[in-house]
Every structure is written in C-alpha cells, then in structure tokens.
Amino acid sequence: YFVEMDSSQLRRSPRKVATHRCRFVDQIPHAVEWLAFEPKRCRLAVLRANADIEIWRLSSGCWHRELFIAGVIDTPVRRLVFRSCTAEHPDGRLFSCGLHSMITEWDMRRLGPGASWDSAGGAAWCLDIDEVHNQLAVGCEDGCCSIFRLTADGIEISHRLVTQSKRILSMAFAPSGIHLACGTENGNVQVWSVMNRKLLCSYVLESEGRRKPPRVWAVLLLSDMCVVTGDSSGHVNFHDARYATLVQRFASHQADVLALAATSDEKNVFASGVDHKVVLFTAHPSRQAEPVTLSRLGIKLPPVPRKWFLTGIRRPHTHDVRALAVAVPPNNEGGAGSVAGQSATAEGTGTALAPMLVSAGVDAQLCFLPLDFLSKKPTIKLYPPPHYSSCVLAQKRRLLVSQEDTEFRVWQLPLSESSGTQQTPAKKDAKQDLPQQVLLVRPKKMQRNIMCTAISADGVWISCSDSELRLFKLGKTTPGKAPSVRRVWLPSEPLPSSCCMFSPDSSMLLLGTLEGFLQVVQLGSSVSVHSLRPPAVTDSNGTPAIMRLAVSSDSQWCATLDSMQRVLVYSLDVLAVRIQMPLIGLIPLAINFVPNSATLVAAGLDLQLRLFDVDRCCVVPSEYAITDETLTARKDEAVQRLVFNPADPNTVLLCAQTWLFPRPLSVEVTPTGVEEKPQGSSSKAGSRRSRKRGRSDDTPSDESLGGGEEKPELYKEGELMTKYGPMLHFDFVTEDVAVVVEQPWLRVMEHFPPAFQRHQFGT
Numbered sequence: 001y002f003v004e005m006d007s008s009q010l011r012r013s014p015r016k017v018a019t020h021r022c023r024f025v026d027q028i029p030h031a032v033e034w035l036a037f038e039p040k041r042c043r044l045a046v047l048r049a050n051a052d053i054e055i056w057r058l059s060s061g062c063w064h065r066e067l068f069i070a071g072v073i074d075t076p077v078r079r080l081v082f083r084s085c086t087a088e089h090p091d092g093r094l095f096s097c098g099l100h101s102m103i104t105e106w107d108m109r110r111l112g113p114g115a116s117w118d119s120a121g122g123a124a125w126c127l128d129i130d131e132v133h134n135q136l137a138v139g140c141e142d143g144c145c146s147i148f149r150l151t152a153d154g155i156e157i158s159h160r161l162v163t164q165s166k167r168i169l170s171m172a173f174a175p176s177g178i179h180l181a182c183g184t185e186n187g188n189v190q191v192w193s194v195m196n197r198k199l200l201c202s203y204v205l206e207s208e209g210r211r212k213p214p215r216v217w218a219v220l221l222l223s224d225m226c227v228v229t230g231d232s233s234g235h236v237n238f239h240d241a242r243y244a245t246l247v248q249r250f251a252s253h254q255a256d257v258l259a260l261a262a263t264s265d266e267k268n269v270f271a272s273g274v275d276h277k278v279v280l281f282t283a284h285p286s287r288q289a290e291p292v293t294l295s296r297l298g299i300k301l302p303p304v305p306r307k308w309f310l311t312g313i314r315r316p317h318t319h320d321v322r323a324l325a326v327a328v329p330p331n332n333e334g335g336a337g338s339v340a341g342q343s344a345t346a347e348g349t350g351t352a353l354a355p356m357l358v359s360a361g362v363d364a365q366l367c368f369l370p371l372d373f374l375s376k377k378p379t380i381k382l383y384p385p386p387h388y389s390s391c392v393l394a395q396k397r398r399l400l401v402s403q404e405d406t407e408f409r410v411w412q413l414p415l416s417e418s419s420g421t422q423q424t425p426a427k428k429d430a431k432q433d434l435p436q437q438v439l440l441v442r443p444k445k446m447q448r449n450i451m452c453t454a455i456s457a458d459g460v461w462i463s464c465s466d467s468e469l470r471l472f473k474l475g476k477t478t479p480g481k482a483p484s485v486r487r488v489w490l491p492s493e494p495l496p497s498s499c500c501m502f503s504p505d506s507s508m509l510l511l512g513t514l515e516g517f518l519q520v521v522q523l524g525s526s527v528s529v530h531s532l533r534p535p536a537v538t539d540s541n542g543t544p545a546i547m548r549l550a551v552s553s554d555s556q557w558c559a560t561l562d563s564m565q566r567v568l569v570y571s572l573d574v575l576a577v578r579i580q581m582p583l584i585g586l587i588p589l590a591i592n593f594v595p596n597s598a599t600l601v602a603a604g605l606d607l608q609l610r611l612f613d614v615d616r617c618c619v620v621p622s623e624y625a626i627t628d629e630t631l632t633a634r635k636d637e638a639v640q641r642l643v644f645n646p647a648d649p650n651t652v653l654l655c656a657q658t659w660l661f662p663r664p665l666s667v668e669v670t671p672t673g674v675e676e677k678p679q680g681s682s683s684k685a686g687s688r689r690s691r692k693r694g695r696s697d698d699t700p701s702d703e704s705l706g707g708g709e710e711k712p713e714l715y716k717e718g719e720l721m722t723k724y725g726p727m728l729h730f731d732f733v734t735e736d737v738a739v740v741v742e743q744p745w746l747r748v749m750e751h752f753p754p755a756f757q758r759h760q761f762g763t
Contacts, residue, residue, distance in 0.1 A: 015645070015648060015651075015736070017737070018736060018738070019740055020733075020737070020739045020740070022435060022740065022741045022742065023741075023742050023743070023744065024435050025391060025400075025728060025743065026743075026747075026751070027390055029364035029384035030048040030364060031048070031049040031361060031363075032046055032047065032048060032049075032322060032323055032361055032364060032366070033047045033049055033077070033078065033322060033323065034047040034322070034323045035047075035323040035324065035325040036080040036081055036094075037082065037326065037358070038082035038083075038084055039328050039330060040084045040085050040330060041057070041085060042058040042328075042330050043055055043056065044058075044063075044325065044327060045080045045094060046360065046366070047077060047079075048071070048364075051072055051073075051449070052068070052070060052071040052449060054067070054069075055067035055068075055108065056366070059587050059605055060605040060606055062605050063380075063636065063638075064589060064605065064638035065385050067108060067111060067563055068387065069108075069111050069112065070112075070449040070450070070466070070498075071449050072113065072448050073449065075098055075100055076100060077096050077098040078096075078097055078098050078099060078126065079096065079097050079124075079125075079126055079127040080094065080095070080096050080127070081129040082094060082129075083131065088152050089541070090541070091109055091541065093105060094108055095127065095129070095136060095155075097124035097125075097126070097127040097138055098123075098124060099124070099125070101123050101141075102116045102118060102119065103116065103117045103118075103119055103124065103127075103136070103138060107542070108563070109543075109545065109563055109564070110515065110516070110542055110544070111498055111545045111547075111563060112496075112545075115154050117154065117155055117157075119138050119140050120140070120160065121140025121141060121142045121144050121160070122140050122141030123140065124139065124140055125139050125140070125141070125167055125168060126138070126170050127171075128172055128173050128180075130173045130194075132176065132177035133177045133194075133195075134150040135147060136148040137180055137194075139169065139171045140167070142167070143162075143165045143167060143184065144161060144168075145161040145163065145180070145192070147159050147160065147161065147194060159197060161180075161192050161194075163182060163184065163188075163190055165184045165186055165188045165190075167184065168183070168184055168185075169183055169184060170182070170183040170216055170219040170229075172221045173194075174221045176223065177194070178193065179191055179193060179194065179241075180192045180194050181220075181227050182219070183218070184216060185215050186213055187204050187207065187212070187214050187231065188203075188204050188213075188216075189202070189205065189216060190202045191221065191241040201242070201243070202244065205231055205233075205237060206249075214232040214235070215231060215232040215256075216229050216231050217230055217232060217257060217259075217273070218258060218260040218271075220261075220262055220269065222262065222266045223266060226238055226239070226240060226241070226305065226306065228260055228262070229260075230253075230257025230260050230271050230273065231257060234251060234257060234275070235250065235253075235257070236249075236252050236253070236260075236269075236279070236281065237249050238305075240305045247305045247306075247308075248307065250308075250310055252279045252310055253271070253273050253274075253275050254275045254277075254756070255274035255756055257271050257272070258273040258274065258321065259271070259321060259322060259323050259324040260324065261324035261325055262326070263326055263371065264326075267282060268280060268283075268371060269281040271324075272324055273321060275756045276317040277314075277315055278314045278315070278316065278324070278359055280310070280311050280371075281308045282308065282309055283309075284306060284307040284308070284309065311373065311374070312374055314373055316367040316369060316379045317362075318363050318749065318755055319361055319363045319752055319753070319755045320362045323359070323360050323361065324359050326355060326356075326358070326371075327355065327356050327357075328355045329354075329355070354370065354371070355371055362753065363752060365381050365384065367380070367381050368381075382636065382637070383657055383658070383726050385640065385657060386640075386657070386729075387403065388499065388547075388548065388640070389499070391728045392453055392454055392455050392729070393731050393733065394456060394458065394459035395457050395732075395734065396458045397477075398413045398459075399411065399438075399477075400412075400413055400729075400739070400741070401455045403450055403452075403464070404450070405450065406442060406443075406446055406449065408462075408464060409437055409440050410437070410438050410455075410474075411435050411437050411438065412435065412436045412438050413435055413739065414434060414435060438483055439482055441462075441464075441485065443464065443470050446466045447466060447467040448466045448467050450464050450466050451465050451496070451499075452497055452499045453500075454500045454501045454502055454509070455502070456502040456506035457502065457504055457506055458506045459474060461474075461502060462474060462485075463502075463509055465496055465500060465511075468494075469494040469495075469500075471488045471509070471521075472486065472487055472488065473485070473487075490521070490529070493529040493531065494511060494521065494529055495511070495513040495514065495517065495519065496514050497512055497513050498512055498513070498546060499511075499547060500512065500549070501549045503555040504551065504554075504555055505555055507523055507524070508521065508555065509521040509523060510551060510558055512546025512549050514545045515543060515545070516543030516544055517532060517533060517543075518531075518560055519531050519532070520532065532570055532575055533577075535568070535580065544562040544564040545563050546561070546563075547562060547563055548590065548591055550591045550592045550600070551572075551593065552593040552598060553593065555572060556571065556572055556573055557570070557571065557593065557614050558570045559581070559593070559600050561588055561591050561602075565583070565587055567583065567591060567600075567602055569600065569614050578614060581600060581602065581610070583602065584610065584619070586604040586608060586610050588602040588610075589604055589638055589640070590603045590639050590641050590654075591642065592641070592644065594644065594665065595646055598613060598615045599612065599614070600612045600614055601652055603639045603642055603654055604639075605639075607661060609652070609663065611665065637656040637658060637659065638656065639654045640655055640656055640657065641655045642654060642655070643731055644732070645735070645736065645738075646732060646735045647735035650665050651664050651665065652665060653730070657727055658724070658725070658727070659720050659721060660724070660730065662719070724740055724742055725743065725744045726742065726744070726748075727740055727742055728743055
C-alpha cells in the first residue's frame with residue numbers, strides 16, 4: 001500500500017558545493033578479448049584481458065552492465081560462448097576456454113566459476129557452440145578439435161576431429177549445426193561433418209610469395225556452405241566449401257583481420273582487425289543461391305555462389321579491434337539482418353531499437369554501430385565502467401582508497417580550512433596541498449582479482465576480498481611517514497564477498513557474499529561473525545550473490561541488491577530479514593538510504609526512483625516527472641550510484657560515469673540527534689538502538705576539511721550536469737564539500753600500446 005505524503009519546494013534554488021577534483025588515480029581499463037551475444041534476453045558477455053567477465057543487458061533502450069565476474073589470476077582466457085535460457089537453466093549458460101587447457105562453466109547467479117573440464121588437447125584457442133544439437137567445439141593446441149556434448153550438469157566429451165595440422169585458431173558452426181569450419185595456424189581451412197566425423201573439404205589460403213601461409217584468425221560458415229575467413233595478411237576470403245574453390249578475395253585491411261560477424265539472414269558480413277577499420281560486405285541482391293533446374297535433362301544443378309561487395313567502412317576505434325558481435329533486440333520485427341527494415345521499440349520509452357553491430361578491442365570501449373554503414377546514425381560509445389568499489393572514501397580521516405586487480409593504494413587528500421561553501425586560503429606547505437600516496441598494499445596468495453574494497457569512515461579499518469576476506473588495521477598518519485598497517489586475522493566463518501562496506505559508526509563490517517548470505521562482522525577487542533540467510537528462491541539453481549550494500553545512518557538497517565535484482569532489507573538489531581522491497585517494474589541499478597532516515601531509495605533506468613519506508617514497510621510515492629529532454633541528454637549511460645549531500649538530504653544525486661543528475665525527493669527529512677554508540681561495542685540479537693537519527697557528534701570540524709583544489713560549484717535540481725570527465729567516484733566528505741575522482745580519457749589513452757600506423761599519400 002502507499003502512504004500519502006505532501007511534498008513541497010521540489011524545485012529549489014541552485015546550491016553551491018565545494019568540489020575537490022582528483023585526477024591522480026590511474027586505473028587503466030583492460031582490453032576486450034571477445035564478445036558473445038545471447039538473443040533471448042538480449043545480453044552481451046564481454047571478456048577482458050585480465051580474465052574479468054562483464055554481462056551487459058539492453059533494457060529500456062539503454063545498455064548497462066548487469067553482472068561483473070572477477071577473473072582468476074594468471075588464467076589466459078581466450079573465448080566465451082553463451083547458451084540461451086532453458087527451463088533447466090533459466091539464467092542461461094556461459095562457457096569459456098583458455099590457454100590453461102581448461103573449459104569452464106561460469107555461474108552467473110553466484111558470480112564465479114562453476115565447474116571445469118580438460119580440453120583433451122592442450123591449450124584451447126577457440127570455442128563455439130551449437131544450440132541445435134547441444135554441442136560444444138573446442139580448438140586445441142595439438143591441431144585437433146574436441147567435441148563436447150552439453151548435459152544438465154555440465155559437459156561430456158563426445159569425440160575428437162583429427163585435423164593433422166597445427167593449432168586451431170578459429171572455428172565456427174554452420175547455422176544448422178551439421179558442419180564445422182576450422183582455421184589453423186598454417187593457413188589451412190577445413191570443413192567437417194560433425195555427426196559423421198568426415199572431412200568434407202580442405203584448402204590452404206594463398207601466401208602471395210611468402211614463406212608461410214597466413215594465419216586464419218577468424219572464420220564463418222554460412223548456411224549455403226560459404227566459408228568466410230580473415231587472415232594475417234589483411235584479406236577477407238569467400239570460399240565455396242562444396243568444391244573448395246575461391247569465390248572472392250578482398251584486400252580490405254592493411255593488417256591482420258581478427259574478427260568476423262554476420263547477420264542472421266547472412267546478407268551482411270562484417271570484418272575488422274589491427275588497423276581498427278570495420279568493413280561491411282553485402283551479398284548481391286539480384287543473384288540468389290537458388291538451384292537451376294534443367295527440365296529437359298531432369299538435372300538439378302547446385303546453387304550458384306553469391307557475389308559479395310564491399311559497401312561500407314567505419315573507424316569507430318583508435319586501436320586494434322579484437323571482437324565483433326551483432327546485437328538483436330528480442331522484440332525486433334525486421335530481423336537481425338534487415339539494414340533498413342523495421343525496428344523494435346523499447347517498452348515505455350518509444351525509442352527504436354534496431355539491430356546493431358558491437359565492436360571492441362584494445363581501447364576497452366564498446367562501440368554500437370548501425371548495420372547500415374551508409375546511414376548518418378551516430379556511433380554509440382560506452383566507456384568501460386569502473387568497479388563499484390574502485391575508489392572508496394574515508395570521510396572523517398579524508399583517505400581515498402583506489403582498487404586495482406591485485407593491489408590497492410591509500411591516498412591522503414589535502415587538508416585546508418573551509419566551512420561549507422566559504423573557503424579561506426590554506427597556510428600550509430605546498431607539499432601538503434597535494435594528494436600524497438601513503439600506502440600500497442599487495443595481498444599475498446591471491447587466487448582471483450580483487451572483487452571489493454572498503455574503508456571505515458574513521459580510516460582505521462580496510463578490507464578487501466578476492467577468494468578470501470582480508471582485514472587490515474591502519475595506524476595514525478604523520479607527515480612524511482607511511483602509516484603502520486597490520487592484518488587482523490578473522491575466524492573461518494567469513495565467505496568470499498562480492499561487496500563489502502563498514503557501518504557509519506565503524507563498529508561493523510558488512511559482507512555481501514557470493515553465496516548470497518549477508519555476514520555481519522563485529523569489530524572491537526574480539527571479532528565475531530553473524531551470517532544472515534536470505535529468503536529462498538523458487539528454482540533450484542542456488543541463492544544469488546549480493547552485488548550492492550547500503551546501510552542507514554544509525555546502522556539499524558542494511559539493504560542488499562543481488563544478481564536476481566531483488567532488494568532485501570535486513571535488521572541489524574535482531575539480525576534477521578525485515579522485508580523484500582517491491583520494485584513495481586523497476587530494474588534496480590543502485591540503492592542507498594536517505595540520510596537520517598529509514599527511507600530506502602532504489603534507482604533504475606530512465607532516471608526513475610522507488611522510495612520505500614522501512615519502518616512502516618510501505619512504498620512512498622514519487623511526484624517528480626522526468627522530461628524527455630533529460631532522458632535524451634543522458635548519453636546512453638546508466639546510473640551507477642546514489643549520493644546525498646548531508647546539508648540537503650531531500651535531494652539525491654544520480655551519478656553516472658559522465659554526468660550527475662540532482663533530483664528532489666517527495667519525502668521531507670527532519671534531522672534530529674543521533675546517539676552513537678562507542679567504538680568497539682557490539683550489538684547483540686534483540687538489542688534496540690535509539691532510533692533518533694541525525695548527524696554524528698564526532699564529525700570532523702570544518703578546519704580539517706577542504707583543500708587547495710576545492711572550488712565552489714553550482715548544481716540545480718532537475719538539470720543534468722556534464723562538467724566532469726569520466727568519473728571513478730563521487731561522494732561528499734561533509735556538508736557542501738564533495739570529492740570527485742576523474743580519469744580523462746586522453747590520459748587513459750597514453751597507457752595504451754601504439755596504434756597501427758597508416759601510410760599517408762606521398763610519404
């Protein structure tokens with residue numbers, strides 16, 4: 001049920017905020033190795049060079065990262081394939097292979113590896129799936145192809161195809177799943193009948209006077225037995241597999257062709273590679289591959305091979321393109337290959353969702369191109385989103401922790417005198433006005449990349465989690481000296497966590513585990529761990545992992561967001577589940593509590609919010625309308641976090657990577673005093689804290705907050721702010737004082753390897 005509440009002054013005057021802009025954090029995104037598209041739920045799997053896996057989803061006309069799976073250290077993963085959703089596997093199935101000679105099935109509900117099997121042929125270079133016959137083909141180092149049969153519990157090896165050549169670099173099933181094409185290191189291309197284990201044809205690509213034939217980096221097998229290959233000489237070849245004859249050959253690239261993709265109707269083929277050029281090949285519309293019948297002789301001739309034309313070129317990237325995929329919305333009526341056909345419409349948005357080509361590579365961006373290269377539709381570029389805990393802030397001590405794959409750094413932000421929006425010039429040494437790195441921590445014996453990092457508000461505790469939870473305690477920071485740090489050994493109860501955060505009073509560490517449990521670690525003289533079990537799900541595929549955490553200001557409530565888009569509220573007083581928040585059609589992306597209140601805010605796509613009063617277990621209606629102009633200006637980016645200004649708790653800032661959107665709430669919060677419990681005290685089951693909410697008494701004084709880089713900025717409710725570059729973090733340290741961590745893209749590009757140099761005319 002709903003609670004009727006009066007809202008007033010939803011449009012207030014602009015507010016001035018002192019902003020500290022930090023650009024000293026270097027978190028270089030990793031290159032994209034492969035893309036895999038799942039059409040039923042319109043999901044895109046992205047494989048990074050550090051073995052991280054991202055699951056992107058198209059909802060309401062906007063692509064957003066739905067899941068993040070931390071990779072295993074020193075595991076060179078090469079390829080990904082998606083298996084569509086079935087009754088036994090409603091979340092679908094995701095497989096990967098790599099040079100460590102293992103095939104792994106990933107659990108997308110618990111955000112980790114499920115089971116692994118040996119490839120039976122050494123390092124696995126390529127992978128493809130046949131959903132018609134439930135088969136999985138793996139190209140191995142020994143030159144053979146391993147065929148696996150998909151079962152309900154995993155995979156079983158069926159047989160092996162001995163190609164008698166060097167390592168297999170690429171392979172592709174035909175749409176029917178009957179035939180399989182393989183491309184090898186020595187330029188040999190073979191087409192097999194999978195069920196009969198019979199070699200249909202074999203040919204070697206032209207070497208053009210070189211000592212060795214080119215490597216076959218990419219291959220496609222169309223339904224009319226047309227084999228499309230991209231090799232290391234920059235050529236795209238079209239062969240007729242029935243007779244192993246060359247149909248056409250295009251010198252379309254100046255360097256290696258690394259990726260190929262085709263539409264479902266097989267009228268368009270895309271190619272790209274090292275020269276970061278995406279080329280479109282279109283089949284001739286007048287020559288159809290239909291059989292010609294000789295009525296007099298009663299002879300039926302085979303269809304004539306189609307002719308192909310190079311019809312378009314795009315350059316959306318600055319560096320090598322390693323992967324291509326055609327993304328088709330599930331409700332598209334025009335088909336995946338209809339360049340000028342009908343397009344789908346997003347529910348509730350009215351925007352056209354035409355099939356698009358997705359490309360990615362060394363520059364780490366996802367580029368969405370229209371299938372019609374001759375159209376004037378712009379290319380949509382999505383920056384690699386930072387991890388939710390890539391940067392965390394200790395407001396009281398003003399420490400910034402930046403997370404990387406296998407280490408994290410602690411920075412001391414400059415301290416100067418400021419009070420709200422009024423600033424006084426700093427009278428300190430020039431070195432003290434600059435951020436200083438005070439600590440570098442590299443945990444030992446790590447098995448996976450760091451999944452989450454957190455620091456307490458007082459800057460005493462730091463935690464990180466990979467395959468196990470690690471807790472550190474910091475000493476006091478002195479000018480010119482690094483703080484002391486020691487590891488605090490925990491009991492065996494804490495599980496690997498995908499997200500973690502400390503309570504506002506720094507007395508508890510909250511862990512959102514991969515097993516779906518919420519664990520509460522009581523900090524103090526003795527460490528104790530409490531595990532809270534979530535409600536059971538309807539299917540038998542396991543409890544979903546927790547991806548986000550939010551804690552109320554009085555440390556009484558904790559909200560979790562799991563991989564099934566469920567928002568659960570736990571009571572930290574009685575250590576039990578309070579209620580599941582009704583989302584009413586919202587796909588939640590970020591959650592947070594209103595300061596000094598028990599109101600939980602969940603943000604979704606289209607900048608929509610859902611407010612929920614935890615004390616009364618009711619939904620608070622929102623009276624703020626989003627205009628079409630605001631939605632158009634959001635630049636196809638999703639909300640990543642919700643931030644509140646302590647001086648203005650009735651306004652929430654929706655933070656994306658390149659924009660901020662201040663939005664007023666329809667609930668008015670009247671702050672009162674908070675009785676904060678002393679440090680180190682533990683809360684037992686059944687104990688009731690004071691429900692008075694407000695600002696903490698030990699908030700640092702205005703003299704210790706500020707900085708030489710802080711400048712007053714204006715923000716107005718209801719207006720999109722795009723003045724900041726790609727942001728890694730945005731948060732308030734105190735009233736009207738914010739810290740934004742930026743990473744300009746030009747600075748990121750300085751860390752990329754050199755791009756392919758094209759020879760200009762006359763040089």
